[in-house]
Amino acid sequence: MSHPLIVANWKMHKTVHQSIAFAKELLRRLDSMPEDLPDQVICPTLPALFSVASRLRGTPLRVGAQTLDLGREGANTGAVSAYLVREAGADFVILGHSERRSLYGEDDALVAEKTRAAWDCGLMPIVCVGESPDERKRGATDDVIRRQVSAIVETEGDDWRDPMIIFAYEPLWAIGTGEVASPEEADRVAALIRDWVGHLRPEVAQTIRILYGGSVKAENAAGFAASPHIDGALVGGASLDVDQWLALIQAWREVEAS
Numbered sequence: 001m002s003h004p005l006i007v008a009n010w011k012m013h014k015t016v017h018q019s020i021a022f023a024k025e026l027l028r029r030l031d032s033m034p035e036d037l038p039d040q041v042i043c044p045t046l047p048a049l050f051s052v053a054s055r056l057r058g059t060p061l062r063v064g065a066q067t068l069d070l071g072r073e074g075a076n077t078g079a080v081s082a083y084l085v086r087e088a089g090a091d092f093v094i095l096g097h098s099e100r101r102s103l104y105g106e107d108d109a110l111v112a113e114k115t116r117a118a119w120d121c122g123l124m125p126i127v128c129v130g131e132s133p134d135e136r137k138r139g140a141t142d143d144v145i146r147r148q149v150s151a152i153v154e155t156e157g158d159d160w161r162d163p164m165i166i167f168a169y170e171p172l173w174a175i176g177t178g179e180v181a182s183p184e185e186a187d188r189v190a191a192l193i194r195d196w197v198g199h200l201r202p203e204v205a206q207t208i209r210i211l212y213g214g215s216v217k218a219e220n221a222a223g224f225a226a227s228p229h230i231d232g233a234l235v236g237g238a239s240l241d242v243d244q245w246l247a248l249i250q251a252w253r254e255v256e257a258s
């Protein structure tokens with residue numbers, strides 16, 4: 001199992017000042033904590049990305065963007081390319097989040113194109129996959145996951161050799177709802193993702209990391225941390241408060257260390 005990775009998705013929360021204050025406080029508190037903590041990635045809003053990345057430079061903490069637009073530079077009003085977020089200090093980018101899919105109409109093909117754009121700029125894509133409540137009710141979870149994963153894994157054709165990729169299993173009914181998948185169910189789907197990637201590209205199945213996301217917090221982290229196919233978490237609500245974030249990081253570490 002790879003070293004655990006916990007990713008904070010701040011969505012459209014925190015001003016630039018609040019983001020910097022969080023980063024400073026986090027660094028201060030981490031000073032007195034053990035070193036063998038999970039890897040941490042903070043994904044602030046775009047206006048705060050550069051400031052947070054600058055503040056965290058030279059520390060083990062990394063920064064990610066929450067999306068990107070296609071292209072490099074040009075007449076694309078309002079767009080922010082992979083190149084620009086990389087240059088601003090991001091090492092990671094969340095792609096295909098269900099809120100991007102539902103609010104901005106991003107489909108599998110666009111998520112695949114964005115994944116390629118991320119790779120081209122040396123960004124590590126964190127690609128979200130997950131079924132809706134209705135798909136779950138219909139027993140279509142596995143088909144949805146296979147379809148979403150195939151769209152990404154097939155995107156590079158035969159050149160898909162050593163991809164840098166993280167998948168996040170985020171069942172839509174568990175995001176921001178307080179309803180959480182059981183560790184058994186999340187682990188089953190994580191195993192399905194790994195198996196399916198292995199089926200499509202046997203050479204890379206063991207190198208990908210798989211996160212679970214959906215109402216993860218300190219109180220329920222242990223079950224996911226102990227799940228053999230889950231390598232970390234993508235966290236929304238519980239990442240907005242330093243105390244809650246560190247409690248979650250600690251809870252994950254305790255399971256890993258035991």
Ligand code: PEP
Pocket residue numbers: 009097170174175176177178213214215216234235236237238
């Ligand atoms: C998310 O936004 O990806 C997420 C998992 O949010 P929450 O932890 O609030 O459910």
